Amino acid sequence: MADLSAVRAESLVKNFGDFRAVDGIDLHVRQGEIFGVLGPNGAGKTTTLRMLATLLPIDGGHAEIFGVDVRREPHRIRQLVGVTGQYASVDEDLTARENLWLFARLQGLPSGRAKSIAGDLLDRFGLQEAADRPLSQFSGGMRRRLDLASSLITRPPLIFLDEPTTGLDPRTRGQMWDTIRELVMDGSTILLTTQYLDEADQLADRIAVIDRGRKVAEDTPDALKTQVGESTLQLRLSEGADTALAVDVVRRLLGEEPVLTPESGRMNIPLPDPNRAADVLIGLREAGLGISSVSVAKPTLDEVFFALTGHGADDESQMEAAR
Amino acid sequence: MTTTTSAATAGPVAPDRRGVDPAAVVARTTSHPSLRDTCVQTLAMAWRALKKMRRKPEQFFDVLIQPLLFTAMFAFIFGGAISGSVSNYLPVLIPGILAQTALTVCMATGVQLREDMDKGVFDRFKSLPIARFAPLAGPMIADLIRYGIASVLTLLTGLLIGYRPGGGVFGCAAGVALTVISGWSLAWIFTWLGTLARSAQSVQGISMMIMFPLTFLSNAFVPAETLPDWLEAFVKVNPVSHVVSAVRDLLNDGAVTAEVGWAVVGCAVVVVIFAPLAVRSYSRKM
Numbered sequence: 079m080a081d082l083s084a085v086r087a088e089s090l091v092k093n094f095g096d097f098r099a100v101d102g103i104d105l106h107v108r109q110g111e112i113f114g115v116l117g118p119n120g121a122g123k124t125t126t127l128r129m130l131a132t133l134l135p136i137d138g139g140h141a142e143i144f145g146v147d148v149r150r151e152p153h154r155i156r157q158l159v160g161v162t163g164q165y166a167s168v169d170e171d172l173t174a175r176e177n178l179w180l181f182a183r184l185q186g187l188p189s190g191r192a193k194s195i196a197g198d199l200l201d202r203f204g205l206q207e208a209a210d211r212p213l214s215q216f217s218g219g220m221r222r223r224l225d226l227a228s229s230l231i232t233r234p235p236l237i238f239l240d241e242p243t244t245g246l247d248p249r250t251r252g253q254m255w256d257t258i259r260e261l262v263m264d265g266s267t268i269l270l271t272t273q274y275l276d277e278a279d280q281l282a283d284r285i286a287v288i289d290r291g292r293k294v295a296e297d298t299p300d301a302l303k304t305q306v307g308e309s310t311l312q313l314r315l316s317e318g319a320d321t322a323l324a325v326d327v328v329r330r331l332l333g334e335e336p337v338l339t340p341e342s343g344r345m346n347i348p349l350p351d352p353n354r355a356a357d358v359l360i361g362l363r364e365a366g367l368g369i370s371s372v373s374v375a376k377p378t379l380d381e382v383f384f385a386l387t388g389h390g391a392d393d394e395s396q397m398e399a400a401r
Numbered sequence: 402m403t404t405t406t407s408a409a410t411a412g413p414v415a416p417d418r419r420g421v422d423p424a425a426v427v428a429r430t431t432s433h434p435s436l437r438d439t440c441v442q443t444l445a446m447a448w449r450a451l452k453k454m455r456r457k458p459e460q461f462f463d464v465l466i467q468p469l470l471f472t473a474m475f476a477f478i479f480g481g482a483i484s485g486s487v488s489n490y491l492p493v494l495i496p497g498i499l500a501q502t503a504l505t506v507c508m509a510t511g512v513q514l515r516e517d518m519d520k521g522v523f524d525r526f527k528s529l530p531i532a533r534f535a536p537l538a539g540p541m542i543a544d545l546i547r548y549g550i551a552s553v554l555t556l557l558t559g560l561l562i563g564y565r566p567g568g569g570v571f572g573c574a575a576g577v578a579l580t581v582i583s584g585w586s587l588a589w590i591f592t593w594l595g596t597l598a599r600s601a602q603s604v605q606g607i608s609m610m611i612m613f614p615l616t617f618l619s620n621a622f623v624p625a626e627t628l629p630d631w632l633e634a635f636v637k638v639n640p641v642s643h644v645v646s647a648v649r650d651l652l653n654d655g656a657v658t659a660e661v662g663w664a665v666v667g668c669a670v671v672v673v674i675f676a677p678l679a680v681r682s683y684s685r686k687m
């Protein structure tokens with residue numbers, strides 16, 4: 079039983095009318111790992127998670143969670159998976175304490191037990207002070223924490239987190255990361271989605287990159303990053319500088335293709351090694367090209383996408399707008 | 402696995418932080434909620450609905466105003482024309498208003514369910530291992546309070562303007578009870594509509610279209626004999642007519658007649674048909 083996989087999904091398909099939102103995705107999440115699903119808006123992350131959580135019917139393919147068939151035994155699946163959706167699914171008309179108590183009761187805990195667990199969770203997520211206030215007075219971060227707390231009442235062995243840190247400030251995001259790591263130390267398995275490579279990099283043991291309903295890559299964060307370079311030099315040429323010449327210089331120095339962004343004169347250059355940034359800057363000055371701004375950053379999702387698919391993550395939203 | 406082990410006793414977040422053992426949790430899962438789980442869950446959902454009612458007392462507006470307004474208005478406007486005098490009309494009217502009020506409350510059940518289902522928390526209810534029956538039946542239990550308030554208030558208004566029920570205390574209690582039971586049973590139809598419709602607005606529209614013919618094409622406000630034959634035929638098969646007649650027998654005569662029996666059977670039939678339809682349509686709509 080030790081090598082029982084947490085999630086084993088094969089060629090999952092979901093259609094919304096004529097539109098295929100999920101187009102044959104395979105996922106294999108091992109027990110005890112954090113598995114990240116990375117993709118831009120509309121890639122099909124939420125849809126995939128909702129199918130696995132029995133919230134959406136599966137249109138094609140096969141999925142098992144800890145060996146239990148998702149389509150055939152939804153009630154068992156619901157006992158195995160704690161779901162924290164992209165949008166908080168807590169009752170706005172109840173207080174935080176009442177929410178937790180209700181969810182605990184619904185899962186069969188006796189009233190007194192439900193009360194003490196609600197108290198414990200409120201403590202653990204720093205919500206004790208706000209516990210009896212109406213949710214309408216909660217900030218986005220507090221709501222997210224309550225939502226996550228609600229998914230942990232029965233300590234499910236598998237936890238789905240759909241964009242757990244979107245909209246959180248950096249400090250709260252860091253706390254959320256710590257909480258997620260703790261859950262894994264307790265023995266839970268985590269399947270999370272994110273739009274940030276950085277987040278997947280920090281948390282995930284393995285990442286699946288999905289795009290337009292298909293999986294385009296699956297690997298460890300390190301392996302994915304080396305495909306796009308360790309970091310990126312972002313620079314803006316000064317007004318009227320010759321972009322084509324700059325591209326030539328970069329190509330000659332690094333053997334890498336700079337990614338031109340839609341704004342004129344801006345380019346992102348993948349760097350195999352951050353120390354090579356200086357070479358590029360010197361090379362550009364020698365060629366007589368002025369620079370108006372420069373920074374070195376970690377590769378963005380957009381660059382991962384470009385490297386994996388040959389089109390940027392932004393194309394997706396343009397395509398959506400056109401549809 | 403014993404029946405007393407509830408659906409998800411996977412163990413709470415224990416302070417000692419023992420590790421989670423998936424294989425053990427899988428072994429403990431059940432394929433269906435037990436009857437006991439279903440009851441506990443339904444009561445928990447009823448508790449939620451009651452909390453909401455207490456926080457939003459304005460939703461009691463309809464059950465408070467309608468009985469008062471309609472009873473007084475109908476009595477004074479139609480009383481003379483239909484029965485010769487207000488006091489002669491009241492024994493006909495009060496049971497009719499009771500039925501009408503119950504139906505209005507039913508309608509609100511469907512509309513509110515639809516509104517509720519569009520909220521984020523329903524995603525959680527669906528992702529939890531709970532019986533699909535519970536989120537539907539819970540609010541309906543809480544609604545029993547609304548039916549109760551509405552019927553008692555109608556009766557009181559009647560008493561105030563001169564209604565003297567022949568059935569006495571027993572008749573009144575039984576009449577109110579039957580109204581509440583009928584309202585609750587018929588509410589399953591509107592709950593089913595609530596699970597089918599796209600928006601709360603459309604539930605409201607459809608419900609109105611069902612409710613008006615049901616109440617006005619019944620013997621609720623006028624004796625069926627005064628109607629044209631074709632209409633009388635419909636009125637006689639209209640289930641609301643049977644409920645109204647039964648409530649009349651109870652209130653006015655304190656008599657448990659065959660009509661009462663038919664009304665109860667009718668309610669049971671409605672529940673047996675529409676409760677499973679509602680639960681099925683709700684579980685499909687994932």
Ligand SMILES: Nc1ncnc2c1ncn2[C@@H]1O[C@H](COP(=O)(O)OP(=O)(O)OP(=O)(O)O)[C@@H](O)[C@H]1O
Pocket residue numbers: 094099117118119120121122123124125126164273
């Ligand atoms: N209920 C629905 N009906 C029709 N189309 C839908 C529905 N839900 C999602 N879609 C479409 O399916 C595609 C995938 O949506 P999904 O929500 O899974 O994306 P996502 O990867 O979670 O994106 P985001 O990062 O914005 O949350 C989108 O193009 C979306 O418009």
Ligand SMILES: [Mg+2]
Pocket residue numbers: 123124125164240
């Ligand atoms: Mg999403």
